[in-house]
Amino acid sequence: MQTNASLAFGRSLQASGLATRALAVVLGSALIAAAAQITVPMLPVPMTMQTFAVMTIGMLYGARLGALTLAVYVVEGLLGLPVFAGGLNAALILAKPYTVGYIVGFFFAAFFAGLIAERVAGIRGAVLAVLAGTAAIYGFGLPWLGYMMGGDMAKAVAVGAVPFLLGDLVKAALAVAVREGLGRVRFGRG
Numbered sequence: 001m002q003t004n005a006s007l008a009f010g011r012s013l014q015a016s017g018l019a020t021r022a023l024a025v026v027l028g029s030a031l032i033a034a035a036a037q038i039t040v041p042m043l044p045v046p047m048t049m050q051t052f053a054v055m056t057i058g059m060l061y062g063a064r065l066g067a068l069t070l071a072v073y074v075v076e077g078l079l080g081l082p083v084f085a086g087g088l089n090a091a092l093i094l095a096k097p098y099t100v101g102y103i104v105g106f107f108f109a110a111f112f113a114g115l116i117a118e119r120v121a122g123i124r125g126a127v128l129a130v131l132a133g134t135a136a137i138y139g140f141g142l143p144w145l146g147y148m149m150g151g152d153m154a155k156a157v158a159v160g161a162v163p164f165l166l167g168d169l170v171k172a173a174l175a176v177a178v179r180e181g182l183g184r185v186r187f188g189r190g
Contacts, residue, residue, distance in 0.1 A: 021065060028057045028069035029076060032106075033083035040167070045099045045145075045160060047167050048085045054106045055133045055175040058113030059126060060182065066110035074103060098160075101144025102137055109133035117179070126179045130172040 035053035039046040058066035077083045078090040084103065093099060113133035117125050138161055146156035 024061065024065065025069045025072050028061060028066075029073040029083070032057065032070070032073050033076070033081075036083060036085045037087065039085050042163060043159065045102065045141075046085045047164055049171065050085065050106065051109070051134070051137060051168060052171040052175050054109050054137075055113050055130050055172065056178050058110035058133060059117040059129050059175065059179045061110075061114060062118050063111050063114035066114035067107055070107040070110045074107065077103075098145055098148050099141075102141035104144075105137035105140030108136040108140065112136050123176065123180055126176040129179075130175050134168055134172060 032050060032053040035049035038049040040048075054070065057069050060066075061069060073083060077088075077093070080089045080091065082089050084090075084093055085099070093103070110133070112135075113129040116129040116132055119125070120128055142153070142156050142160055145160040146153040149155050
């Protein structure tokens with residue numbers, strides 16, 4: 001299997017000390033929170049750069065650390081920090097719960113993107129990782145949105161997926177480019 005520097009970075013991060021991993025988790029959750037504030041207003045949910053950040057974190061950190069980073073991000077929102085799109089926290093999200101399924105999907109997206117990136121090197125692995133991550137986000141987001149719309153899955157797909165597909169394709173390509181770009185950078189000594 002071909003190795004690249006971004007995977008080596010992720011593995012060294014996994015093996016590094018607790019303080020380094022904790023810092024990576026905090027910085028990763030801050031990146032996701034910042035990306036959530038880059039929004040294009042749409043109904044019933046906004047388009048944000050969160051999915052780009054989630055996929056990138058998953059691919060660079062690996063399955064376990066990526067999922068942990070997303071769990072911390074969600075807990076920050078549950079604790080009242082304004083980390084979700086539009087500066088919302090969990091209490092405000094529950095007032096407009098359409099995005100809850102997508103937020104849950106972020107956790108699984110980071111895990112699956114990281115898992116695939118750990119096992120399949122190169123651009124092929126990155127493309128498979130973002131496809132799996134995107135499937136996880138829609139896999140949780142759309143059923144929840146359909147439930148919130150009275151069980152109308154066709155309407156959920158029409159308003160919660162179709163308008164976002166082009167943007168998601170662009171964000172996925174950007175995440176792949178970042179991962180591949182970092183693959184050309186040497187991390188640490190060696």
